[in-house]
Structures are given as C-alpha cells and as structure tokens.
Amino acid sequence: MLLHELVGHDRVVSALAQANASGTAHHAYLFQGPMGVGKRQAAFGFAALVNCVGEVSEPGRVACGRCRHCRRILAMGATEASTAHPDVLALVPDGRQIKIAQVRDVLRMVPFPPIEARFRFVIVDPADGLGEEAANALLKTLEEPPSRTRFILLSSRPAALLTTIKSRCQRVVFGRIPEGELAALLVARHGWSEELAARLAPVADGSVGAALALEDDPVMAARDEIMTRFLGIGPGDRLGALALAAWISEHAGARDTIVDLLERLLRDALLVRLGVSQRLFHEDLRPAITAWATRYGSAALLARLDLLSETRRGLAVFNTNPRLTLERLLLALLAFPGAEGERAMIPHNEVL
Numbered sequence: 001m002l003l004h005e006l007v008g009h010d011r012v013v014s015a016l017a018q019a020n021a022s023g024t025a026h027h028a029y030l031f032q033g034p035m036g037v038g039k040r041q042a043a044f045g046f047a048a049l050v051n052c053v054g055e056v057s058e059p060g061r062v063a064c065g066r067c068r069h070c071r072r073i074l075a076m077g078a079t080e081a082s083t084a085h086p087d088v089l090a091l092v093p094d095g096r097q098i099k100i101a102q103v104r105d106v107l108r109m110v111p112f113p114p115i116e117a118r119f120r121f122v123i124v125d126p127a128d129g130l131g132e133e134a135a136n137a138l139l140k141t142l143e144e145p146p147s148r149t150r151f152i153l154l155s156s157r158p159a160a161l162l163t164t165i166k167s168r169c170q171r172v173v174f175g176r177i178p179e180g181e182l183a184a185l186l187v188a189r190h191g192w193s194e195e196l197a198a199r200l201a202p203v204a205d206g207s208v209g210a211a212l213a214l215e216d217d218p219v220m221a222a223r224d225e226i227m228t229r230f231l232g233i234g235p236g237d238r239l240g241a242l243a244l245a246a247w248i249s250e251h252a253g254a255r256d257t258i259v260d261l262l263e264r265l266l267r268d269a270l271l272v273r274l275g276v277s278q279r280l281f282h283e284d285l286r287p288a289i290t291a292w293a294t295r296y297g298s299a300a301l302l303a304r305l306d307l308l309s310e311t312r313r314g315l316a317v318f319n320t321n322p323r324l325t326l327e328r329l330l331l332a333l334l335a336f337p338g339a340e341g342e343r344a345m346i347p348h349n350e351v352l
C-alpha cells in the first residue's frame, strides 16, 4: 500500500513524507502501536517512497506505485513475499523468534551499498520477536549505522524491547484507526457491506486485523440473539442463565468475544444508569438495556464489570474451562443485585 493511501494515520504519514522530502529521515525508526492498524504497510510504503524513481506530482512526498522499485516493494508489503526486492530485507520470526543467524545474514550485507535502490531497508517484524542475542547483534549495527541502510522496527509491545534499542530509534506512534474511517476502509478495500462494517467496526478497537478476525467469529454472527436472550433473563433466574450458557456454547463457542460483548453491554447499562447522554455500543438495544439497567444500581453494575475483567484474565492466563467459566459468569451477572456482596464505590470518572 502506498504510504499516502494509509487510512487513519494522517499525522504519521505526513511526518514521514516530510522527513523524506526534506532529507531528514532517521536511520532507524520504531513503528509502535496496536496490532493490525497498518504499521507493516506503513513500513513497506515508506521504503517505496524513499526509493521511488517514478514521476509524481509531489516528489519525495508521494510514491508513484508503478516504478520498478515501488511495484516490487509494495508487493512485499501485500503478500509477505520476502524476496521481491533485493534491497528490502524483512526479518520475521523463524518459528517463535527471529534468530541470531537470520540477523547475522542480514547484517553481513549492510556494509555494502544497496544493489539497485538508493537505500536498503531492513524491516524487523516484530522487533519484540528478536531473541536476546539477535537483539544485541542488531543493537551494535544501530549504534554505528551504515550510510545507505535504513531500519524500521515494528512492535505492538514496545515495553518488551531493550531500552538500548529503543534509544537508537526514532519512535513513530500509530494510534487506533477512528471507527468511521475503519468502517469506510472495510467497505472500500475488503468488500464488506456497510451494515457489516457498521456492526463490527466498533468492536474491532481501531484495528483492521481485529475486524477481519471478527468477520468469521460465530459470536459476532449470533450477537443479536445472545444480547436479546441475555436481556430477557430476570434477576436470579439461574435456570435461564444456565440455558443461555448452554445455547452460546453450542452455537457460538465460549470465546473471548462473548466477554467483549457482555462488557460493552454493561458499560452501556452503566451509561444509561448514570444518565450520560452518549451513543451506546449496543445503541440498537437502548430500550431493552434501559429496562435491564433499572434493576441494578451503579455499584452492582461496576461490580459486574470487575467480574468480567477477572473472567477475561482467567480465560487468558489460567486457561480455565471455557464452558464452566461462561456458566459461572452468566450466573453471577444475572444474580440478584447485591448478591455479589459489599463493594466500595469507585468514582465514576475512573471507570468511564
């Protein structure tokens, strides 16, 4: 993807284009930000921009997309074909990590000038996939950067990187893609219907990758059914809660996304309960959520939100039995208000 066509990162795109046009590009960048927001596309797009030899309206600020460098570099970004351009080297994990031997292979070429391009690019995807030895080998090169090689390190977990590596890179922070832009992108580039994009973009947390994963998620397909059933169960109706757990397990599997949906439902209920006039996540269910929320005080809703965080952690860290976890969760969420015991109030602004 051409850098200037990247969606949702205008500030980053214009800063990189400006650096290239003015000849002040850094020798090493760390592109950090959530998974699936376009960091990798930006890296290949930037490599193409720097090396583009085509005719364009704003030289240095936009790439042509057609010249011999653009075509091959952008193809690498699109298909993970790692040998399309001899001067663009992608370091990706071989197994669980990027190994020292892979890094050495790449660094061996670095003292020599690029073969065809103005600048060689080494793209490390992800930088937190470097083993310790591999990271230290790379660090040495970053400390004495070769003149015609540029490094781009990608990471959604920059906290996991060596401080010494980070200090050698210029940081470029990618945020989440705004909901409206993400929905438009899913329609334009991935052929989604507007209805599907409007339904899933809010759950995808600003990430194209997450949205594409949700497309096939059975929980999302059954969302209307699950939410309507949940809201229809009265407080303390244990049989109703267990029946819903069984239905979800059978039709959608007890997956993380069910926790996401319920968490958003509870936040919606809390907003309604507190009288905050804000668009709800499940806006189409506002009347049913309003009726449901009146049964519970805001303290009871907050306690239930806590419970969801704990459940999420249980599923992720302790690998608890998903079906049993789902049953316990629904029983607790649908218990009589107050049945969760005494709980101190948290100031609302800390939660919202």
Ligand SMILES: [Zn+2]
Residues within 6 Å of the ligand: 051, 052, 053, 054, 063, 064, 065, 066, 067, 068, 069, 070, 071
């Ligand atoms: Zn070009």
